[in-house]
Amino acid sequence: MKNYPPFSVTPLILTFCQQISRELGYFAGANMAQAPIKLRRANKIKTIQSSLAIEGNTLSIEQITAILAGKRVLGPKKDIVEVNNALLVYEDLAKYNPSLAKDLLRAHKVLMKNLNAEAGKYREKGVGVFDGTKVAHMAPPAKRLPYLMTELFNFLKSSSGVSWLIKACVFHYELEFIHPFEDGNGRMGRLWQQLLLMKEDAVFEYVSVESIIKSNQKKYYKVLGQCDKAGTSTLFIEFMLGQILSSLKTYSKITKPQKINAAFRLKNAKKKIIGKWFSRKEYMQANIDMSSATASRDLLNGAKKGLLIKKGDKNQLKYKFGA
Structure with a gap:
C-alpha cells in the first residue's frame, strides 16, 4: 500500500472486526437500523454533546435538547454557537460524501462558523497540540497539507481490500495527526469517522460512539500519543474498534427489534x-x-x-x- 497511512492488521483487530460484524448481522436480522425517530434523535444529541464535551463544551444533553426545540438556554455564547453548528451538520449527515475532500471542508465550514476565521479552509501556519505547557504533538508543516490530505483521501478511494471499519479508524487518527485545521480537528475527526462507519452499515447513523469515547477520554488521548511515537495507527485502530463494539452493544440494549410485516x-x-x-x-x-x-x-x-x-x-x- 504505497503512500497509504502505516498500520498493521493484528489478531485483536481481526477479532474486533468479527465481533462487530456479528453485532451488525444481528441488527440487520432484527431490523434495528430502523430505530424509532425519538431514539434516533436522542442518540444524535448524545453524539453531539459527547463530541463537543471532549473539546470543553459545557452544555448538557438537556440544554442541547432545548436548543434543538428552539428554546433559549443559559450558557457561554461560544458553547451555544458550537451546538447550533453541530446540529446543522448532524441533522443532515446524508449530504456529505466522506470520500471527498471538498465535503470535509464544507462540513468544517458549517461546524466552525462564527468560531474560527478560517472555517472551511486548511490552515496556513504551523500548529502544535499542547498538554499543559508541554508540546504533545507538532503537526506537519502547512505547506505539506495539500499533499497529505490528497493521499489520505486516495487511501479511502483506492484501498478496496480494507473494510470501512478500519478505514474509519485510520482516517480518524490520520486527521488528528495531520491537524489540517486551525481549530476543530477533534470534532471533525469524530464526525468523519461516523460518516465512514455509515458506509459500513446504516445503523451507525444512530449509534453514539462518541459517548463511549468520552467515557474513555484519557485513554483516547494516550493512544493518540502512543501512535504518534510509533509512527503507525495500529494501536488506535485496536482502541477505536473496541469503542465501536461497546457502542453497538449499548445500542442493542436500548433498541427493540422491529416486527417486519x-x-x-x-x-x-x-x-x-x-x-x-x-x-x-x-x-x-x-x-x-x-x-x-x-x-x-x-x-x-x-x-x-x-x-x-x-x-x-x-x-x-x-x-x-x-x-
Missing part, C-alpha cells in the same frame, strides 16, 4: 417513493431482500385497504401511495 414494508417504502407512480420492481428495491411473491402480496393488500392507488394491468401495473 407487510404494514412495516409498505410504510418503509412510502418514505422513499411517496408522490410518484412505481412498479413492483421499484417497491422491491425500497425493501431489501424481498421476493417478488411477497412484493405482489404486499401491493395487493395495500390496494385492498386503500393505502395504494393502482393503474394499468399486468406488466404495466403501477401503484401510488394515497394521501
Whole structure:
C-alpha cells in the first residue's frame, strides 16, 4: 500500500472486526437500523454533546435538547454557537460524501462558523497540540497539507481490500495527526469517522460512539500519543474498534427489534417513493431482500385497504401511495 497511512492488521483487530460484524448481522436480522425517530434523535444529541464535551463544551444533553426545540438556554455564547453548528451538520449527515475532500471542508465550514476565521479552509501556519505547557504533538508543516490530505483521501478511494471499519479508524487518527485545521480537528475527526462507519452499515447513523469515547477520554488521548511515537495507527485502530463494539452493544440494549410485516414494508417504502407512480420492481428495491411473491402480496393488500392507488394491468401495473 504505497503512500497509504502505516498500520498493521493484528489478531485483536481481526477479532474486533468479527465481533462487530456479528453485532451488525444481528441488527440487520432484527431490523434495528430502523430505530424509532425519538431514539434516533436522542442518540444524535448524545453524539453531539459527547463530541463537543471532549473539546470543553459545557452544555448538557438537556440544554442541547432545548436548543434543538428552539428554546433559549443559559450558557457561554461560544458553547451555544458550537451546538447550533453541530446540529446543522448532524441533522443532515446524508449530504456529505466522506470520500471527498471538498465535503470535509464544507462540513468544517458549517461546524466552525462564527468560531474560527478560517472555517472551511486548511490552515496556513504551523500548529502544535499542547498538554499543559508541554508540546504533545507538532503537526506537519502547512505547506505539506495539500499533499497529505490528497493521499489520505486516495487511501479511502483506492484501498478496496480494507473494510470501512478500519478505514474509519485510520482516517480518524490520520486527521488528528495531520491537524489540517486551525481549530476543530477533534470534532471533525469524530464526525468523519461516523460518516465512514455509515458506509459500513446504516445503523451507525444512530449509534453514539462518541459517548463511549468520552467515557474513555484519557485513554483516547494516550493512544493518540502512543501512535504518534510509533509512527503507525495500529494501536488506535485496536482502541477505536473496541469503542465501536461497546457502542453497538449499548445500542442493542436500548433498541427493540422491529416486527417486519407487510404494514412495516409498505410504510418503509412510502418514505422513499411517496408522490410518484412505481412498479413492483421499484417497491422491491425500497425493501431489501424481498421476493417478488411477497412484493405482489404486499401491493395487493395495500390496494385492498386503500393505502395504494393502482393503474394499468399486468406488466404495466403501477401503484401510488394515497394521501
